[in-house]
Amino acid sequence: MARLRSGHTAFADGKVLYVWGGCQSVNGEEVILPSDEIWLYDMESGGWSREAMKGEVPPLLSQACGSYLQGTLHVFGGCSSGGHSNQMYSVNVQDGEFSWRRVSDAAGTTPSPRDKHSCWVNRDRLIYFGGYGCKTIREVNNNQNFIVDESSWGAIGTAFFRFWGWNNEVHVYEPEENAWTEPVTQGSPPVARASHASACLGDRGYVCGGTETSSLDIHCLDLDTWTWSQIDTPAAPLPVGRSLHTLTAVTDHTLFLFGGLGVTGQPLSDVWEFDAQTCEWRERAHPHKDKPRLWHTAALGNDNDLVVFGGSCEYTVLMDSITILRSPVQKHCGDVLIFQTQPYPLLRLCEDTVGRNASLLREQVAWLPAKVREVILKRISFYKKGAPQHD
Known part of the structure; x- marks a missing residue:
């Protein structure tokens, strides 16, 4: 069976769920799982298998962003033993070779190193939003979309020429052209953030959560005009604010929200559906209320089943007298939860x-x-x- 993990990448193709990367907490220390293997879950039989990977294998990465497009897994960013990364790696999962390739010589300007970001897959493009990472002093001075993490000055004091913090940037990568662009957006963008969730409905990208707010905000980016809008929702009912949750498109106008870490530090197990036509949230009942999850993955499987894998069901932040330490204690999960989103044929x-x-x-x-x-x-x-x- 696949090892227990959080912060991994998972996607469904046909009747198979693919799981790569992630981490575990062992005796309070974060252990990043191997990048030279990928696990396959047969959604018909419930069986697991492991495939070895070769080629230009990525370094051990934590909190990278994995996206699946036309048979290829693309992994961008993350944090390794050498610090934050802005490297892109890709692997074809359909040819049976599972051979990694480091993407190099891309045209345009590569985004700065980051983790905890998200990606919309739209019209053969990978569109990245937000994240936590580092920038030089010049980049910070020339960037209105970056909030400096003041606590990082004491935690990361060896590189004085860099600042760590959150961004709300939008970057586009086109694999066919091997090119990066940074579109100029209009409207009112979300506040800079990381550990949020995002999903795509047609040519609209949605992002929610990841900030310290009592209720969940939701924003939309028109991927044609690059115009941001904040969605006004009725006063109630509304999901509580959270991070490390999932947001998944289950119909042409419905987004499915599950779990996450609440603003008071509690793991959540609630399920909400967002109707993009009426701009309303609706909480729905489900049998997994006793299985809270955060830092998990969700993918759309057979007959529109939502397949949730891994994550953590407990999360305790270690604190000292000065600041919050960055190594939380977690209880990782390795089970699969299935949510039926529509009547079965x-x-x-x-x-x-x-x-x-x-x-x-x-x-x-x-x-x-x-x-x-x-x-x-x-x-x-x-x-x-x-x-x-x-x-």
Whole structure:
């Protein structure tokens, strides 16, 4: 089984969930997981497999941003033993080779080093927003989209020519052209932030959370005109403010929010849906209320199932008399949570029914055509393994 982890990258392609990277806390120390392996979760059978990776393997990275586009995983930024990174690595996951390539010689200006940022995948482009990282004094003086983290002056005192902090920059990377651009945005952008969540609906990018506010703010960037707007939502009900949560597009106009770390430091397990047409939040019931998650991943799987993997269910920030230390104590998770977001088709209902009642239908399964039987046997295996609970 895949190792317990948080802060990893996960994406779904067909009936497979891919999981790469992340970290664990061991005796209060952050341990970054290997970058030369990727785990595959078969969403039909519930089985895990591990694939070795080769090529120009990335360094061990924490809090990098992974994005999946046309069969290729792109990993940008993150923090390694050498500090914050602004390197891009890519790997084709469909050719069976799993060979990494370091992206170099890109045209344009590469964004400054950062982590805890997010990405919208839109029209063969990777559009990055926000994050926490470092800039030179000149970059800070020439940048209105950067908030200096004053606490970092004492924590990181060896590089006086650099400042650490949060940004609300927008950078576009086009893999086909191997080129970076920084569009000039209009409107009122979100305050600089990191550890937020983002998702794309058509040509609109949404970002929410990641700031110390009592309720969750949500902003939209028109990816045609590069115009920001803050979305006004009704006074109630509203999700509480949070960071380290997930936001996932589940229909053409619906975003699915799960979990995160509340502003008072508590891990959350609530689920909300945001309707982009009415600009309203709606809390929904689900069976995973006893399984809070933060720093997890969420991907859209078969029949619009939302597949949540990993993350932390406990989070204790260590403090001394002066400042908050940067090594939190976490209890990491390695299980899969599945949220049903729409009614299942008849075929799926039949497959699940047979899978759950295999002992009663063993003889009938043997009568099925080979291809159908193969699918049914996977569903039987899925439920034998102790299938993730559906809502």
